[in-house]
Amino acid sequence: MATAGSKNFDEMLNADGSVRPAYEDFRQWFDGQDTTWLRRQDAEAERFFRRIGITFNVYGDDAGEERLIPFDMIPRIITAREWRKLTLGIEQRVRALNAFLQDLYHRQEIIRSGRLPIEALRNNEAFLTQMIGFTPPGGVYTHIVGIDLVRTGPDEFMVLEDNARTPSGVSYMLENRETMMAMFPELFTKVPVRPVSDYPRRLARSLRACAPAAYDPAKVGGKRPVVAVLTPGIYNSAYFEHAFLADQMGAELVEGSDLRVMDGRVCMRTTTGYKAIDVIYRRVDDDYLDPLTFNPDSVLGVAGIFDVYRSGGVTIANAPGTGIADDKAIYSYMPEIVEFYTGEKPILQNVPTWRCSEADSLGYVLDNLADLVVKEVHGSGGYGMLIGPTSSKKEIAEFEAKLRAKPGNYIAQPTLSLSTVPIFTKEGLAPRHVDLRPFVLVSPDGIDITPGGLTRVALKKGSLVVNSSQGGGTKDSWVLDE
Amino acid sequence: MLGRAANGVYWMSRYLERAENTARLIDVGFHLALTRGSRRSQDEEWRSVLTTTGQLEAYNELHSEITGPQVFNFLLREKDNPGSVLAMVENARTNARVVRTSLTNAVWETTNEGWMSLRELLARPVRETNLGEVLMQIRRTGTLVRGALEGTMLRNEVFNFSRIGTFIERADNTARILDVKYYVLLPSTAWVGSSLDNVQWDTLLRSVAGNRAYSWLNAGSMDPRGIAKFLILDGQFPRSLLFCYEKIRSNMAGLAKEYGHEVSAHQLLRDVGATLHQTTIEEIFDQGLHEYLQDCITKIIEIGNVIAADYRFTE
Numbered sequence: 001m002a003t004a005g006s007k008n009f010d011e012m013l014n015a016d017g018s019v020r021p022a023y024e025d026f027r028q029w030f031d032g033q034d035t036t037w038l039r040r041q042d043a044e045a046e047r048f049f050r051r052i053g054i055t056f057n058v059y060g061d062d063a064g065e066e067r068l069i070p071f072d073m074i075p076r077i078i079t080a081r082e083w084r085k086l087t088l089g090i091e092q093r094v095r096a097l098n099a100f101l102q103d104l105y106h107r108q109e110i111i112r113s114g115r116l117p118i119e120a121l122r123n124n125e126a127f128l129t130q131m132i133g134f135t136p137p138g139g140v141y142t143h144i145v146g147i148d149l150v151r152t153g154p155d156e157f158m159v160l161e162d163n164a165r166t167p168s169g170v171s172y173m174l175e176n177r178e179t180m181m182a183m184f185p186e187l188f189t190k191v192p193v194r195p196v197s198d199y200p201r202r203l204a205r206s207l208r209a210c211a212p213a214a215y216d217p218a219k220v221g222g223k224r225p226v227v228a229v230l231t232p233g234i235y236n237s238a239y240f241e242h243a244f245l246a247d248q249m250g251a252e253l254v255e256g257s258d259l260r261v262m263d264g265r266v267c268m269r270t271t272t273g274y275k276a277i278d279v280i281y282r283r284v285d286d287d288y289l290d291p292l293t294f295n296p297d298s299v300l301g302v303a304g305i306f307d308v309y310r311s312g313g314v315t316i317a318n319a320p321g322t323g324i325a326d327d328k329a330i331y332s333y334m335p336e337i338v339e340f341y342t343g344e345k346p347i348l349q350n351v352p353t354w355r356c357s358e359a360d361s362l363g364y365v366l367d368n369l370a371d372l373v374v375k376e377v378h379g380s381g382g383y384g385m386l387i388g389p390t391s392s393k394k395e396i397a398e399f400e401a402k403l404r405a406k407p408g409n410y411i412a413q414p415t416l417s418l419s420t421v422p423i424f425t426k427e428g429l430a431p432r433h434v435d436l437r438p439f440v441l442v443s444p445d446g447i448d449i450t451p452g453g454l455t456r457v458a459l460k461k462g463s464l465v466v467n468s469s470q471g472g473g474t475k476d477s478w479v480l481d482e
Numbered sequence: 483m484l485g486r487a488a489n490g491v492y493w494m495s496r497y498l499e500r501a502e503n504t505a506r507l508i509d510v511g512f513h514l515a516l517t518r519g520s521r522r523s524q525d526e527e528w529r530s531v532l533t534t535t536g537q538l539e540a541y542n543e544l545h546s547e548i549t550g551p552q553v554f555n556f557l558l559r560e561k562d563n564p565g566s567v568l569a570m571v572e573n574a575r576t577n578a579r580v581v582r583t584s585l586t587n588a589v590w591e592t593t594n595e596g597w598m599s600l601r602e603l604l605a606r607p608v609r610e611t612n613l614g615e616v617l618m619q620i621r622r623t624g625t626l627v628r629g630a631l632e633g634t635m636l637r638n639e640v641f642n643f644s645r646i647g648t649f650i651e652r653a654d655n656t657a658r659i660l661d662v663k664y665y666v667l668l669p670s671t672a673w674v675g676s677s678l679d680n681v682q683w684d685t686l687l688r689s690v691a692g693n694r695a696y697s698w699l700n701a702g703s704m705d706p707r708g709i710a711k712f713l714i715l716d717g718q719f720p721r722s723l724l725f726c727y728e729k730i731r732s733n734m735a736g737l738a739k740e741y742g743h744e745v746s747a748h749q750l751l752r753d754v755g756a757t758l759h760q761t762t763i764e765e766i767f768d769q770g771l772h773e774y775l776q777d778c779i780t781k782i783i784e785i786g787n788v789i790a791a792d793y794r795f796t797e
Contacts, residue, residue, distance in 0.1 A: 050598065051591050051594060051595055051598075233580075234576065234579050234580055239579070243579070243582040246583045247582065247583040252483075252484060252583075257486065257797065258484050258486050268484060269484060269485045269486070270484055270485060270794070271483055271485050271488045271639065271643075271737075271741070271793040271794055272741050272793075
């Protein structure tokens with residue numbers, strides 16, 4: 001495994017400067033283009049994004065100020081062979097995640113077998129006791145999963161993080177492709193790229209396949225289950241995506257204030273009266289779903305929805321309580337989890353992880369802080385973490401104090417030398433670190449992985465942080481056809 | 483569709499219409515200020531613009547004297563004025579964002595682009611030299627969004643709620659302009675019909691973009707009764723009260739057809755229609771124009787409220 005300091009792997013160019021096979025067709029096209037024209041297209045792309053409103057809001061920023069996630073026009077390219085292996089690994093992992101959730105909320109065999117310590121569940125807010133003994137419609141917990149992958153070598157893909165709650169970013173996957181096709185149509189006649197545009201249709205199909213017991217086609221004249229996207233509203237950072245997906249699926253985009261529980265169903269207020277919803281794709285956190293069951297101050301959810309859910313009146317996707325599966329404290333056990341439920345060795349590796357709750361690990365981490373990445377167990381979005389190699393002595397000392405105070409709150413990982421893909425800059429192509437989030441749909445009919453995903457790129461030279469809230473950008477991600 | 487979404491498209495259209503009407507009033511005020519000599523009459527004109535938009539009080543709270551640039555900057559962009567054109571276009575755009583899934587891309591993009599360009603134009607104080615450009619951009623935004631609606635939207639509930647919003651706002655605007663002009667210019671309704679300065683009448687017609695149409699219909703001659711009839715009862719002029727009413731009625735009929743049943747607002751509209759169609763301009767003047775217009779304004783508000791309740795705009 002390549003770690004920081006060693007020469008990192010570039011996905012476009014070999015060490016000798018020759019072009020790797022995945023990028024051959026693209027590079028040939030690119031070298032034939034006029035740079036001035038490319039630069040103009042680049043500026044055009046930003047105007048395009050602003051006009052259609054692909055923006056996100058930054059919390060704590062000036063109210064209502066909307067930012068663009070920078071888009072880089074050089075695609076991230078994955079060969080058919082690489083993708084085949086990735087899909088096998090992702091499918092295995094997602095299957096294990098769902099089996100794990102089913103087990104955790106029922107017999108807890110994995111704890112009985114001693115593979116997972118009970119401490120991982122105790123006092124863990126992501127574990128919802130309200131879900132114990134309940135099986136969601138169709139047996140599906142994580143209808144939509146985003147698996148964050150990093151690459152450190154030609155054949156080395158690792159899972160950095162599982163996103164089993166409400167993974168976002170899929171609208172960027174779709175709009176990035178639209179933008180590339182609008183800017184460079186002829187490029188797509190030269191390179192065989194697998195399409196991603198039917199994701200919303202597949203999402204809708206997958207959600208409808210999980211209709212609750214209360215859905216009876218005979219009672220609604222054979223009509224398909226009613227799907228709605230539940231959003232916290234226009235000030236949420238991912239509102240654009242919520243509206244985009246609802247629109248593309250032909251589903252209603254609802255807010256908590258549109259909904260109410262009536263006759264054992266969750267109903268939305270329409271111009272002609274209240275109408276029952278079968279499947280809710282919620283983009284609201286567990287804690288805000290139901291003021292009667294969870295956070296009593298929440299105005300984003302629906303009072304009583306949890307009771308309706310438990311009695312088969314509605315499907316909530318993803319199921320409440322799935323956060324326990326992508327918890328950073330659980331992450332380090334994923335190799336064991338995969339093996340326990342699938343009976344197979346994991347195809348995709350975890351990043352080696354030290355649990356600071358364990359004395360030996362803590363000792364090692366404290367001795368090597370300058371070389372490690374330390375993450376808060378419950379943090380997200382790149383906040384509350386320490387990247388040893390790029391931090392000052394003072395920052396490291398401050399973090400050390402926090403770590404000593406509450407070691408159980410942290411895990412540590414080696415600073416990986418993430419692969420790079422070039423971005424388009426004023427001075428020409430320049431390598432930047434990337435990760436990849438493929439999107440996975442789970443339904444009783446099977447697991448469906450869209451070819452590609454969202455490539456996030458750290459735009460600052462040498463930076464390893466790809467989060468959009470920390471100055472990251474995105475790229476179109478191509479999976480080549482066989 | 484969701485009641486909240488119906489509320490969103492309705493208000494999106496109202497705000498855009500209101501922004502455009504305000505721009506037109508500023509245009510007229512400015513035009514008049516340029517053509518009329520005395521400082522006092524200029525101030526008077528700006529005061530009348532403030533009265534018509536219902537913002538005189540809000541203005542007086544912030545400013546001690548009335549000057550053209552101060553008034554139009556207040557109406558266009560002043561930060562502490564929630565009724566400024568910029569705030570209204572922003573409201574329209576926020577509503578469009580809320581109901582984005584109900585709108586075509588063309589409608590959303592024209593609304594969003596209109597907001598972006600106005601935000602830029604109104605980032606700095608407007609001077610007399612670029613006022614024209616600003617006003618044109620406001621009108622253009624309204625025109626483009628209406629065009630996009632007309633050209634790309636299904637003729638369904640979304641479209642109908644949008645049009646109802648547009649015409650309720652427009653009817654309200656025409657009624658208020660007419661009322662303020664009669665009320666402000668004439669000490670009592672008894673004076674109505676006496677000979678008046680043509681400029682005043684021309685101004686009134688300009689405020690509703692009706693000067694050319696009126697001249698064309700009346701071969702250039704102006705009389706107050708004819709103007710009132712034109713603004714209230716003309717079936718061809720797209721800003722007359724009758725015209726707006728007919729539009730609201732037909733869009734409400736569209737909703738009844740789509741939903742398969744009527745709501746109480748339909749009956750209310752029929753009652754209003756009966757009086758509107760049977761009234762002559764003579765009867766209106768006999769009743770008292772001001773009283774008649776006040777009654778219209780009340781009715782328009784009531785229609786808006788009943789529609790909002792019938793179609794569950796809010797809980």
